[in-house]
Amino acid sequence: MRVLTWNLWWRFGGSWRERQPRIAAVLAELRPDVAGLVETWSGPDGTQPAALAAPLGLHHAWAPTALPPAPDPPEEPGQAGYAVGLGLLSRWPIAATEVVELPHDQRPGPPPTALLATLDHPAGPLRVIVACIEWEPRYAADQLAQAHALAALATAGRLAGDLPVLLIGDLNADPSQPGLAPLTAVLTDAWAAGSGDPAAVTLASTHPDAPLEAVAQIDRRIDHVLVRPGRVPVTVERAFLAGAEPIDGLHPSDHRAVVVDLRVPGG
Template sequence: MTKREFLIRAGLLLLVLGIITTLVVLDRTRGNDRPQAEPTPTSTPSPSPSGTVVPLPTDKPGKGETDVIPTPPPGIEAIACQKLQQSVEVTVLDFNTHRSYGGIATVAAEIAAVDPDIVLLQEIDRFKGGTGNIDQAAYFAEALGMDHVFGANVTSGNGEYGVAILSRFKILGSENYLLPNGPGGEQRGLLGVGVEIGGQEVRIYNTHLQNKLPGLREAQARHVAGILANEENPIILGGDMNATISTPTLAPLTAQLVDAWSVGSGPEGTGPNGSRIDFLLASPTIVPQRAQVLGSAISDHSRLLADFVVPASTDCPTQPRDAKPRKKKSRSGG
């Protein structure tokens, strides 16, 4: 039995035991509410002819007065599974922070303002002198109350530079893949994590492709597409692609995934030159509901925000979710 199967069965067992406990409590409560029988007149034992006192027969317990654990109703596992299998609306933010040069607290506030469930951040420093020797990913995670993973792509002395993923859902594991590089290029990577949403594992990926060398950028995108092609779980991919939707860079990615901007509204420019170069893409089973671009007072990139519906798992039994669907707040775009 795999660890996942063990957790699935353990979750269902706990749910069934909870239902049984509730039934026991209700059964006892009903027993306490039953009408009490009229008192029976006491009888005095009568002596036998030999003078020996013969005890009178004692009363037997009435029906229903013993503590019996009720049997769970048939099909309880199927009922429990259906309760656990619910689609979940997830808000995802993609944001190139420009290393938070203008103030990391302001960047944290800009993230918090849109109340995301998952955050994909590019241009993140860790212990770099130029940005205050701060572990920026850890700072954001603490400020927002989220789990986080950092993917280092460039190391200089004690400092690192790369991307990060923050999540309100528990992060199950992570991998950081270094992408192809060449002369004149900067090392880039693909950070991936697994999170459990709606009773299934969803794979979340974040990347930042090469900005100056189109051929290298296209090779990196093909490499990313090759990694994603081997995934069996639903995928959400975000990142600064440094290319627009009509370029060869995006073609291998959009061949597998759906662009969230298909339901976008308002101005779409995200990059310094006003082009849409930051993307949120997802497996066809993960349906985008809304997408919008929000400016930033700090970064030279705008924030890209999208709501997705992650469908319920089709497998029973299933694990409990780490987080329930939340009622979405109205957004001011702050």
């Protein structure tokens, strides 16, 4: 099972139209079985996950979230009428979805969310959680509360089964930072388990549009695939980054994708 998480940078940066086919090209090369997508869009012409799923023959889902907030007013006309959300692509049918609100006592406005999906995997129900949590230092208490909420969700008894629970997304902290600690205390970091490069970063200062003001996230591995083991043993065979290089002079996103290959018996 190939699992991918990627922050697609919504319609930010001004070149989102040109980036879309480059994102599609990376996904076509990687052929993920499960892809959790952060900062995706939905609007009058459909959703970004649906557009990316169609040529790959994948199933898709989308859920709104408040992180990051959509610009108000829009920065350019192509953002008007489009919401920010979480996306999921799946090789297997999506049997059910649930939008789970996350705590946000500090940040005003609508709540951030997690997308919880049940996939109809041949070895049994496969639960996948896609999420993005707080990044601004002034909302550090929100980030910690959201991490605790996701840890509780991922370890909930109702999600227990033969297959693992996958928590994937942009969690805006690396394993050395307090914001990720509630999650790594109860879940396995698939990057480390798959012998991924310990020096890898998913938000690099070398990107031409790097958000250098995000001092707590820049040049860190802040995008993650975390695993709650199920009753059936799962092996992490490989972990690597993708989408890091420009395609015809343009980066697909400001983030790099995290890709993890899992061996799941019966899959």
